[in-house]
Amino acid sequence: MIFSDDPGLQPILFGLFLSMYLVTVFGNLLIILAVSSDSHLHTPMYFFLCNLSLADICFISTTVPKMIVNIHTHSKEIIYVGCLVQMSFLILFGCMDGMLLTVMAYDRFVAICHPLRYSLIMTPRLCGLLVFLSLLVSLVDSQTHNLIASQIIYFKDVAISNFFCDPAQLLNLACFNTFINNIVMYFVGAISGLLPISGIFFSYYKIVFSILRIPSSGGRYKAFSTCGSHLSVVCLFYGTAIGVYLGSAVSHSPRNTAVASLMYTVVTPMLNPFIYSLQNKDIKRAVRRFHSRTL
Numbered sequence: 541m542i543f544s545d546d547p548g549l550q551p552i553l554f555g556l557f558l559s560m561y562l563v564t565v566f567g568n569l570l571i572i573l574a575v576s577s578d579s580h581l582h583t584p585m586y587f588f589l590c591n592l593s594l595a596d597i598c599f600i601s602t603t604v605p606k607m608i609v610n611i612h613t614h615s616k617e618i619i620y621v622g623c624l625v626q627m628s629f630l631i632l633f634g635c636m637d638g639m640l641l642t643v644m645a646y647d648r649f650v651a652i653c654h655p656l657r658y659s660l661i662m663t664p665r666l667c668g669l670l671v672f673l674s675l676l677v678s679l680v681d682s683q684t685h686n687l688i689a690s691q692i693i694y695f696k697d698v699a700i701s702n703f704f705c706d707p708a709q710l711l712n713l714a715c716f717n718t719f720i721n722n723i724v725m726y727f728v729g730a731i732s733g734l735l736p737i738s739g740i741f742f743s744y745y746k747i748v749f750s751i752l753r754i755p756s757s758g759g760r761y762k763a764f765s766t767c768g769s770h771l772s773v774v775c776l777f778y779g780t781a782i783g784v785y786l787g788s789a790v791s792h793s794p795r796n797t798a799v800a801s802l803m804y805t806v807v808t809p810m811l812n813p814f815i816y817s818l819q820n821k822d823i824k825r826a827v828r829r830f831h832s833r834t835l
């Protein structure tokens with residue numbers, strides 16, 4: 541196992557990652573059920589939050605179950621098809637997370653900068669279209685990476701140095717020059733990463749200027765408090781993602797890369813429901829109502 545080769549630590553790692561996986565699935569599923577069961581939360585913001593929670597469940601499910609199996613079997617091998625499938629879904633749901641965070645930033649922009657036109661702009665049809673486009677962009681990004689990897693790499697099985705298959709690791713297994721494919725893959729990755737970040741940055745640029753024009757400090761705080769949970773998740777998601785890629789570029793240690801990737805692919809999806817439930821009174825009320833109904 542990449543985190544530790546000590547056989548005595550394997551049961552501890554097994555229990556730790558299994559617990560983190562169950563907490564993530566349960567926490568995000570609880571948000572979905574609480575929002576779905578509370579008619580007061582049938583708004584665009586919480587519709588996007590439900591989709592984000594669903595994407596987080598799928599995102600962590602692409603890596604942690606395989607990692608738990610590897611710990612249990614003391615193996616780091618993965619077959620060729622399994623590696624490509626895992627990489628495909630990892631990129632799909634990772635990109636989906638970024639796109640949904642961008643859509644949520646746009647929702648906050650409309651709510652704060654155009655409050656009187658909010659219900660006219662953020663219609664159910666537009667919300668559904670935005671989620672569909674997020675899925676479509678993520679699918680194109682995922683299949684582009686998958687197509688490039690499948691054309692230049694073939695192996696029966698491989699011992700992965702991380703706990704999941706990532707594009708950079710697969711390219712290192714190619715038996716010939718992959719310069720052009722590297723360029724294409726990193727270009728696609730940059731586009732799928734920079735576009736959401738640019739959209740989020742532009743939305744909050746407009747939001748901050750709109751909030752600063754509010755005369756009372758109480759009004760400014762109330763307006764900005766509606767963005768607190770989303771902004772925290774954005775910083776956590778992109779902060780850990782950027783840290784993974786910068787860390788892998790600077791350090792060639794497989795263990796350091798694995799630890800950084802763990803933050804990005806496991807810890808972030810686990811913390812998202814806690815961030816929203818702790819900072820959002822509506823979510824806390826909805827969870828309490830849902831809990832009282834199930835008793």
